[in-house]
Each structure stands twice: as C-alpha cells, then as structure tokens.
Amino acid sequence: MENQKTFTLPGNLVTDGLNESQTVPVEAARSALTSAYENPVLIETSQRLAAFRQTLEKHRGDRQLIVLQDFPDPDALSSGWAYKLIAQTFNIQCDMVYCGTLSHQENIALVKLTSLPAQRWPLPTMKGRDLSSYQGCVLIDNQGTTSQMMPFIREAGLPIVVVIDHHSSQGEINAEFVDIRAQTRATATILTQYLQSGLLKLERNLREHVRCATALMHGLRSDTNALRQAQEEDFLAAAYLSRFYDAQLLSEILQSSRSRQVMEVIERALKNRMVQNNFSISGVGYLRYDDRDAIPQAADFLVTEENVHTAVVYGIVHDEDEELELVVGSLRTNKLTLDPDEFIKEAFGQDAEGRFFGGGRSQAGGFEIPLGFLSGFTESSEYAKLKWSVFDAQVKQKLLRLVNPDSTSLWA
Numbered sequence: 001m002e003n004q005k006t007f008t009l010p011g012n013l014v015t016d017g018l019n020e021s022q023t024v025p026v027e028a029a030r031s032a033l034t035s036a037y038e039n040p041v042l043i044e045t046s047q048r049l050a051a052f053r054q055t056l057e058k059h060r061g062d063r064q065l066i067v068l069q070d071f072p073d074p075d076a077l078s079s080g081w082a083y084k085l086i087a088q089t090f091n092i093q094c095d096m097v098y099c100g101t102l103s104h105q106e107n108i109a110l111v112k113l114t115s116l117p118a119q120r121w122p123l124p125t126m127k128g129r130d131l132s133s134y135q136g137c138v139l140i141d142n143q144g145t146t147s148q149m150m151p152f153i154r155e156a157g158l159p160i161v162v163v164i165d166h167h168s169s170q171g172e173i174n175a176e177f178v179d180i181r182a183q184t185r186a187t188a189t190i191l192t193q194y195l196q197s198g199l200l201k202l203e204r205n206l207r208e209h210v211r212c213a214t215a216l217m218h219g220l221r222s223d224t225n226a227l228r229q230a231q232e233e234d235f236l237a238a239a240y241l242s243r244f245y246d247a248q249l250l251s252e253i254l255q256s257s258r259s260r261q262v263m264e265v266i267e268r269a270l271k272n273r274m275v276q277n278n279f280s281i282s283g284v285g286y287l288r289y290d291d292r293d294a295i296p297q298a299a300d301f302l303v304t305e306e307n308v309h310t311a312v313v314y315g316i317v318h319d320e321d322e323e324l325e326l327v328v329g330s331l332r333t334n335k336l337t338l339d340p341d342e343f344i345k346e347a348f349g350q351d352a353e354g355r356f357f358g359g360g361r362s363q364a365g366g367f368e369i370p371l372g373f374l375s376g377f378t379e380s381s382e383y384a385k386l387k388w389s390v391f392d393a394q395v396k397q398k399l400l401r402l403v404n405p406d407s408t409s410l411w412a
C-alpha cells in the first residue's frame, strides 16, 4: 500500500516529533522536507536546537552566571539578554555580568534606554564574591578568553554549561553545549534564530520582549557594519526582529553622541597614522580605562580613508584603581581576504602560557598585551614618553612584518 512506504530523512534534518527515528512515512517526510525547504534556517539549526533544548532542560531550576567579555559590545549585551530570557522559560535564573566598563557611548545608551539587565562586577570585587549560589556559567559572544573573570570562575569550580559565539575558535573549551559559528556575522543572529525556532515566543505587547528585540537589532547591526556586511541569515534574523523591535528606541540609541575624550583619541589616531600598503597604523599613546572604547572607534574611522583597507589603532590603557597597564589595540578591515583572527595571532603570537594576545572575527579583531613588570604610573613624564615609544615601536614592528614583508626594519 502506498501510505506504508517510508523514507529516510537526511541526518541533519531533525524536526519536531521526528527526532527519534529518521525513517518516517512518506507523507511525513514530504511535509518535513517542504517546511525545511521553505525555512532553510531550520535545517541549519534543528540539530543544535535539539541539543540546546536538552541542555536547558537538564539544568531546570539552576542559577547561572552569564559572563560577557570585559568590554561588552551591543552584540554581546543583547545576545546575553536573549539567552537570559530563553533560560527563564526553563526556570533557570541568570545574572549577566562583565568586569570591565561600558565605555562606548552607544553601549551606555543601549543599557540605559532598554533597561538591559547587565551588571558590572569590577575585578577588585571578584575575590569577595560568593559564586557558590551558581550552578554554571554561560559564555555569550566570547569563549572566556576576553574576560578577566574566568580565573575566578575556574577557581570556584563553576562548570561552563553553554558557549554561544561567532569568533574563531580560541582553543579547546570544555562545555556541555557549544555553538560556535565563525562564519556567522553576529551572535545576535544566532540567538534570534533560537528565538525564531520557538525556544521563546516573543510577544509584541511585552515591554521586555520589545526592548530585547530592539537590543538584538542593534547588536546585529553593529556587528555587520549597519547591515552592510550582513549575509542572508542576518537579514532573515533582522526581518524577524522587525516584527517586534521599537524603531524609535533604536534611533535614540544610535543618536548618542561621542564624549570629548573619544573625539580626542580619534584626533590623535588621525594625526599619528602611518599608511603603508593600504594599512593605516596608528598609536594613540596613553588613555584612561574608561576611554578604552575610543580605540575601536578610531579604527572604524581610519578605515574609511581612501586607499586604506585595514586600520590598526592601539594605545596603552591604564587602570588607576589597579595600577594595571596594557597595550590595547583594534583592527578593522574591508578587505575580505584578510582574516583578522589569523592576522592578529600571527602578528603578536602567544604569551608564556601559550595564550594568544588577541583574535578576531570577520572584519574586526583586537589584542591586549599586559605590560607586566613595566606596568604602573610614573611621576616622570620623560619615563612615560620613553615607555610609550618602546611599545609603540614594538607594536609597529610586529605589524609591519606582515604588512610589508620586504622592509622588515622600521629604521631603514
């Protein structure tokens, strides 16, 4: 009889109700294939979705700590929020934390205007925190390498339950559920796909949902250069979010203005830049911890110059509270064949423990090099100048080796 014929579905197609056996009656196979064809996102994520759901199910009733990178950007903040809302439906309570600062004016505006539930846990307060009320930690838009909180989390024995990220792999991670998609432009796109697939049904009349959708729209716009570098999946995610987000609120967030300090760093970056082989390289000297986000903004600006495809801006960031100093740098590129992750890893290499000083994602990257023994404020401005010129020359030298392999010497 016709209706007793069966069909074996491809292994990557797991749809609701069919995830036990892949061999199903022809009619069921036909409808599963048709709906998958109509919504390609579903095929991509269905297997992961099942695994994600299973992990959340297993941790019902837990309390989790969502750890964002030290200087969270809109993609991280909004994706962390979406995870928190999804987890809530599994009765998992999450606290979303970061230990640096929100220095970009747009990020401050995002958090304020949407009442985004992220908390700052400054590093000096970490020692006194009791992490025993949490059963697990969740890394969103990072893999633990960009948070100074991680040593404390490891020490507390908090297991990493979930990792969702789009940066290139930063090495082995031991987590229950890992969804790392280096080809995806924004983590917000990944979280939006999870929302869309039904893990949490967004409601237009819930203020928190509207605000989170607005934050996700901002996150995915900001990681795709205002959608200019968006791919099909980002547009699909944005299309879905467009049903829920508040356009007025988003434009308020985007209209936030730059601080005077940021303007001054951009000015220094412009003045100090050297352009070689379509790379624009600029050291901006010392800057306060709170102004650190001026560095990527300056790189965003320098890359807009004619005949420049890649900009690298760096400076020495000092944290007065901690007497800590580090070289912080950002790379921005329009050159599609340049892989920022590879470039930065190759330029700066690894520290004594084998950790890379930085990495990246598509079209953007960053690095942080601790000054270690040379850290710390000094009374002598001569000494400060000398220190900067040494680090400036060292960073330039490392970069120029890749930018212009023929002339290896700065001094030639």
Ligand SMILES: [Mn+2]
Pocket: 075, 076, 141, 166, 185, 186, 187, 223
């Ligand atoms: Mn991101």
